[in-house]
Amino acid sequence: xxxxxxxxxxxxxxxxxxxxxxxxxxxxxxxxPHNLVxxxxxxxxxxxxxxxxxxxxxxxxxxxxxxxxxxxRDARPGFYPYRQTFELNGKAYTRTSFIGLCKVExxxxxxxxxxERTLAKPKADRLSLLRAGRVHYGLIFFLYEDDGAAQSxxxxxxxxxxxxxxxxxxxxxxxxxxLSDQAAVQxxxxxxxxxxxxxxxGHHRYxxxxxxxxxxxxxxxxxxxVALFLNIKSDIVVLPxxxxxxxxxxxxxxxxxxxxxxxxxxKRLNTLDEVIAATNAPAGTVCIGGFDGSAFFSxxxxxxxxxxxxxPAKPAEWRELDVAVLHTLVIERILGITPERVEQEAGVGxxxxxxxxxxxxxxxxANCAFFLRATRPDQVCAVARKGEVMxxxxxxxxxxxxxxxxxxxxxxxx
Numbered sequence: 001x002x003x004x005x006x007x008x009x010x011x012x013x014x015x016x017x018x019x020x021x022x023x024x025x026x027x028x029x030x031x032x033p034h035n036l037v038x039x040x041x042x043x044x045x046x047x048x049x050x051x052x053x054x055x056x057x058x059x060x061x062x063x064x065x066x067x068x069x070x071x072x073r074d075a076r077p078g079f080y081p082y083r084q085t086f087e088l089n090g091k092a093y094t095r096t097s098f099i100g101l102c103k104v105e106x107x108x109x110x111x112x113x114x115x116e117r118t119l120a121k122p123k124a125d126r127l128s129l130l131r132a133g134r135v136h137y138g139l140i141f142f143l144y145e146d147d148g149a150a151q152s153x154x155x156x157x158x159x160x161x162x163x164x165x166x167x168x169x170x171x172x173x174x175x176x177x178x179l180s181d182q183a184a185v186q187x188x189x190x191x192x193x194x195x196x197x198x199x200x201x202g203h204h205r206y207x208x209x210x211x212x213x214x215x216x217x218x219x220x221x222x223x224x225x226v227a228l229f230l231n232i233k234s235d236i237v238v239l240p241x242x243x244x245x246x247x248x249x250x251x252x253x254x255x256x257x258x259x260x261x262x263x264x265x266x267k268r269l270n271t272l273d274e275v276i277a278a279t280n281a282p283a284g285t286v287c288i289g290g291f292d293g294s295a296f297f298s299x300x301x302x303x304x305x306x307x308x309x310x311x312p313a314k315p316a317e318w319r320e321l322d323v324a325v326l327h328t329l330v331i332e333r334i335l336g337i338t339p340e341r342v343e344q345e346a347g348v349g350x351x352x353x354x355x356x357x358x359x360x361x362x363x364x365x366a367n368c369a370f371f372l373r374a375t376r377p378d379q380v381c382a383v384a385r386k387g388e389v390m391x392x393x394x395x396x397x398x399x400x401x402x403x404x405x406x407x408x409x410x411x412x413x414x
Contacts (some may be wrong), residue, residue: 001135001407002164004072007034009408010100010166013174013404016201017041018122018140024169034070036404039130059133073412078180079188080406081154082228083162093237095399097230098141098154098179098188099406102197104210104225112142112197113384116392118204119343126208136209136408139401140202140227143236143377150191151231153184164405173400176406178413192229198381200230219410226408228401232381235363239396240279240376242357243326244349244366248335251367253292259334263306264288264299271296272354272371279322279338279373286325289371293361301325317382318390322372327391330370342392350393 002278003012011031014020019039020028028037039062042054050057067072080099087093105111130136144150160174179185199206209225216222230236260266267280269275274290278298307319310328318324331337337347350365351357357369377393383390 001066001071001073001412003404004069004162005032007032007070008169009164009404012036013168013402014040015164015169016064016400016403017126018204019400030304034065036137037133039133040403042129053132055071055128058129059135062133062135064092066409066412069245069321071407073409074178074180076178076180078178078182078185081157081177081179082401082405083158083174083175084342084372085175086170088237088398093235095230095234095236096154096158097228097234097401098150099176099226099228099401100141101408102142102227102229104206105222106210108144110196112199112206113381114199114203114206114385115380115388115390116203116394117343117389118207123202123208123211127203127211129213130208134222136226136410137203138202138205138403139405140206140209140225141200141379141397141401142197142227143200143232144192144195144197144229146191146195146233147233150188150229153179153188153191157184166402168399168402170399174402174405189407195373196385197229198232198384199378200395201400202227209210210268221410221413224408226406232377236375236377237398239352239398240372240374241393241396242351242354242369242371243331244351244357244360245331245335245337246349246360246366247347247349248367250335251293251335253294253368254366256292256334257297257313260330262301263329264301267300269296269298272358275353275371281373286320288322288324288326288330289370291358291361291369293368299330301329302407315383315386315388317379317386318388321375321379321383321390321394323375323391323394326370326372335367352396 003009012035014028014036025037025041028035039058042058044054047054047057082099084095157177157179163178164176166174213223257266273294279286279287279289288299290297341347349360354371360366361369382387
């Protein structure tokens with residue numbers, strides 16, 4: 001299912017549901033009564049007025065939009081090549097991928113690999129939405145390894161005019177094509193038939209799809225979900241996620257530095273720019289930037305010894321992650337923020353903009369802040385292959401795949 005070409009796609013698509021703030025939700029809703037946000041984050045007050053729960057209301061709205069021709073089913077099955085063009089820090093990027101259906105598999109089969117843990121509450125919410133409407137609205141974001149066969153099929157399709165275009169809130173140009181030639185469709189499917197898939201974004205959506213498939217084992221359509229597939233050899237942008245730490249009992253910056261010195265070489269720095277530069281250490285070196293409440297510093301790990309001692313059961317691929325070093329040796333062992341508190345979103349704040357982490361400390365909302373370089377896509381795959389998961393918010397793939405480009409309605413399949 002896609003939005004009709006008669007509507008302005010830019011007024012109807014959204015960022016993934018879990019990236020939508022209350023302010024963004026209001027803005028999306030004001031753009032159009034048919035904006036996807038009304039389905040993926042249905043309004044409880046409006047549902048109460050209708051005398052139903054919000055999930056039932058979303059299901060009714062979906063069926064109504066289909067009847068009105070706002071959403072249409074493509075006559076021919078196929079894949080959707082997807083190009084995103086954007087600028088970041090003065091550099092131009094073009095990311096090409098494709099959208100299609102994927103059979104959900106249990107992680108134990110070693111076909112699909114996660115890299116982060118999920119939380120029960122958001123999965124329950126998404127499962128209720130899926131049960132009510134039997135529609136997958138958002139895309140799971142997979143990485144795959146390609147020898148060039150899949151990419152060449154995508155590139156040939158994109159030589160034609162796009163069937164849909166939208167520029168999102170971050171000035172990313174999103175273009176969509178429909179690959180419906182059955183020979184090309186079969187070739188693209190065959191190119192990925194034996195590939196392992198690594199979840200980049202959408203762990204909660206994937207596990208929701210898996211749970212629904214388990215609930216409905218005789219429903220063939222329920223065994224599939226809709227996803228974006230991106231070649232790991234592409235020019236992939238992963239942004240760092242910085243940390244502010246709050247609620248540290250008896251926080252003492254001098255004690256912080258003393259304990260850091262046991263596992264790190266600590267160096268005083270003068271500016272945030274110097275800190276960010278320091279984190280971009282040579283491969284094989286872990287350097288964490290920090291602000292203790294009054295001064296900037298860098299902390300370079302003294303080899304693998306501290307992590308091997310702290311986490312001997314973990315593979316080297318995991319121990320070498322900057323984010324794993326920060327959480328294990330600093331946040332947990334020095335500052336006393338337990339993994340349970342982190343999972344409950346207590347004790348640690350997450351910031352795409354390093355200045356926001358700094359402002360949290362300056363404003364008295366946090367005790368200290370730490371700055372990281374981005375986790376590389378190959379690190380994500382290496383850790384996932386070992387059956388390990390990373391600390392929360394270890395990756396921030398950019399840009400996000402828009403929701404609303406292609407929907408998978410289970411009851412509208414042939």
